[in-house]
Amino acid sequence: MVDSRENRTAGLGGPPGPDALLPGLSQEQLGALDQIGRAWGRVSATPEVWRRALPVDPNLGRFPPSAKIQAAGSGRLVPVPPLGSRPGERLDLAESPQGWIGRAGVRVRRAALGEALKSSAVVTERMRKITALPVLSADALSSVAYGPEAMLAVLVLAGSAGLAYTFPVAGAIVFLMVAVGLSYRQTIRAYPHGGGSYIVASDNLGPIPGLLAAAGLMTDYVLTVAVSIASGVAAITSALPSLAPDTVLIGVGVIVILLVGNLRGIRQAGTLFAAPTYAFIVAMLALIAFGLFDSAGQGFHPRPASPSPVTESVGLLLIMRAFSSGATAMTGIEAISNAVPAFRPVEWRNARTTLSWMVGLLIAMFAGIILLIHLTGVVPSTRETVLSQLAHLTFGSGWVYVFIQAASAAVLLLAANTAYNDFPRVLSLLARDDYAPRVFMRLGDRLAYSNGVVLLSLAAVLVFVAFSGQTGALIPLYAVGVFLAFTLSQAGMVVHWWRLRDRHWRKSLVFNAAGALLSAVVFITAGISKFFSGAWVAVIAVGLFLFVAMRIRRHYGMADSVLRLLPHTVDLPAHTAAGPPPAPAQPTAEDETHRTLDLGGEREELPQEIHRLSVVAVATLDLAGMRALAYAASSQQPVLAVHISVTEEEAQRFRGYWTLWGDHLPLEIVISPYRATVVPLVHYVEALHRRHPELTLTVILPEIVTRRRRHQFLHSRTAARLRRALRPLPKVVVTSIPFHL
Structure with missing residues (x-):
């Protein structure tokens, strides 16, 4: 029967x-x-x-189940015994290369990356708020090292008349920070399991807006590496001008170090991540506090800015360009909403608290730096960063100045490393949905998305070298991808609340609508005002990404239709009744x-x-x-x-x-x-x-x-x-x- x-x-x-x-x-x-x-x-x-x-x-x-795998001591990587093994035996199945060249290559690979973790498993960790704040906020907080300078670099083109708009433009950026921060608090409430721009836009707006958001994110992550390293190298060369001719070589070397470190797949302890970020926060707050104290002794009378040649007149286009350049200080603000599951319970509540602290610190440091720039009369220079000039004026060239520059360089390099966590993850999500090659779903020997890490490094090196490692040249590319993702994510949240209509949905909808509108304004402003300054590269990159992703999805759709099971189309074995x-x-x-x-x-x-x-x-x-x-x-x-x-x-x-x-x-x-x-x-x-x-x-x-x-x-x-x-x-x-x- x-x-x-x-x-x-x-x-x-x-x-x-x-x-x-x-x-x-x-x-x-x-x-x-x-x-x-x-x-x-x-x-x-x-x-x-x-x-x-x-x-x-x-x-x-x-193999033992993951739940029974316990880390030894303080390590997170633990051995897994092989099938049918004797006590104490370890699994070692590295593919045996042929010839001395292949064996030498394996030895070099293992020396750089460590032994293959084919017999290891990652024991997941949950972060406390005090650890999550520096780990997830390094990208956003470090942007105050180049955001205010990028804004001033545009305004100074109109001389003192342009610098007079510093406070109004900075005030608009602060308002944007508040609006987008509040809107991402609503995103965390709606997506307690993590809601990146790609997921939110895809769920609520459809596959094409989701792909556009992913394209913006991918562009953002590549530029995060390039811009952060360019700014970090600039902080180093400001303190050591003799290294300026080697900017490109130093930057490429740092990217190689980040590549090797992330291919190893071992995430350092939270305290190691926290140290540079907290050091940068202390350095910025000390710089602002002592700078304001010095200005108080002079009755808060601003010093006149150094005269600079006027190359443009003040106009709406100039102000829009300055606004979009300064708004790059908001990059990375979405990182906490992407990583809600990484928090300790209650996850969404701790994530919202951490986001509030991050936005508060970002606003305080951004506004404080802008105020110091106004009071000291500092203007952007090709030889020295604005932060370096402020530190020199406040502390001279002593150890405090060295600490500020070292903290700035360290946090900027750390901010570049955050992209190595998110870029491969987004790429794996795209591969899961058949918009990227499925090879990007595969974990490498060291339990990291190795193929995504390599792709990010190659793209970052290409961009960094093409623009000679100059932060000012890279900034115009930055805002387009960032605020495209912001806009689509927040627009998706508007649709989400309109469909759900649960408690407080109207308030949440208003917050997200305001964030979407303001992000759209920055996106359009950056796209128009900086199109010929380099934004066209980001626009083409987004369009090319969309084209390639759709072609990949088309091929996978064809392959799935050919491979799908249908009666009378399956090969049967020969008559094997015996x-x-x-x-x-x-x-x-x-x-x-x-x-x-x-x-x-x-x-x-x-x-x-x-x-x-x-x-x-x-x-x-x-x-x-x-x-x-x-x-x-x-x-x-x-x-x-x-x-x-x-x-x-x-x-x-x-x-x-x-x-x-x-x-x-x-x-x-x-x-x-x-x-x-x-x-x-x-x-x-x-x-x-x-x-x-x-x-x-x-x-x-x-x-x-x-x-x-x-x-x-x-x-x-x-x-x-x-x-x-x-x-x-x-x-x-x-x-x-x-x-x-």
């Missing part, structure tokens, strides 16, 4: 989460899977026959010794001397996977399907799909607690070979082959990586089953 479809789908579990690696199957595909399984049952031996023919016990143990031969008797130690002496280990020369087991690596049940299973079953040799799941939930869901299909072949699911898939599969095959050296293991891999070579990058290179990793193992044959798109 055949079970009903409802009973057979009872173990499927819930729908896949946003971070799931195993794609979900629609109701149509589940129906097709059921029909395909029935067709298999008519041409294949029963599942019991396939299980009896299996010459091995497929259960080699399991099933595979029964499992051979296990050889005794004496037989194995005699056989090894006679044949030399791998020297089987007669067909009857080869005992095969086909191991099919199945990532998902699509047409490519079904073809690989049919190919293995048609050989009428024992078959074992192996699936790597990254969570218990995904393992349960795949088991449900397998049961719905009919459970025709033996299946072993290995749960990897650290989100790796290739290495656990290699280790499983290696452990299977170690336990059963008499068997010839044929590892069968489904492989996607694209029509155009450039599209191959969009698909997993798992088959190639497995071939390289399994090649050193004796008596292991790797067979690829190509599926042509």
